[in-house]
Amino acid sequence: MMISRKLIALTVLALGMSAGIGGAVAADLEAGKKKVQEICAACHGIDGATPLTPDYPKLAGQYPDYLAKALRDYKAGRRKNPIMAGMAAPLTEQDIENVAQYFYEQPSNLATRY
Numbered sequence: 001m002m003i004s005r006k007l008i009a010l011t012v013l014a015l016g017m018s019a020g021i022g023g024a025v026a027a028d029l030e031a032g033k034k035k036v037q038e039i040c041a042a043c044h045g046i047d048g049a050t051p052l053t054p055d056y057p058k059l060a061g062q063y064p065d066y067l068a069k070a071l072r073d074y075k076a077g078r079r080k081n082p083i084m085a086g087m088a089a090p091l092t093e094q095d096i097e098n099v100a101q102y103f104y105e106q107p108s109n110l111a112t113r114y
């Protein structure tokens with residue numbers, strides 16, 4: 001009977017994880033794209049790789065946890081930039097996951113030179 005108990009425990013764990021319990025909320029790429037089109041594309045480009053000017057960083061292909069952390073830091077004032085503070089302020093935790101995953105999925109045109 002140990003086996004079936006273990007199985008139940010694993011199933012509960014898997015269900016919990018897929019429901020987002022104890023972890024980050026699952027990203028919605030379509031919603032992320034929509035948010036980027038509405039707000040972020042003006043500076044970072046819709047693909048995160050063609051910013052309007054070199055003052056705006058490229059985001060395409062960047063690790064989603066880095067992007068999400070940057071957005072949370074702007075929002076909380078831990079990272080200080082007057083432009084991005086205003087951009088991050090209205091984002092919900094779900095928005096942050098969505099846009100971070102969206103930019104991560106875009107092809108990067110940055111490369112390391114050897």
Ligand code: HEC
Pocket residue numbers: 035036039040041042043044055056057058059067068070071080081083084087088091099
């Ligand atoms: C008005 C122009 C503008 C808009 C619109 C804008 N950004 Fe930014 N973004 C910037 C600038 C400028 C920086 C660099 C700030 C700094 O030096 O910290 C930046 C930096 C960032 C960074 C940090 C990048 C890194 O490499 O550390 C992220 C992530 C980011 N923006 C995401 C977004 C998202 C998501 C949106 C839309 C919700 C958005 N930005 C909208 C101008 C903009």
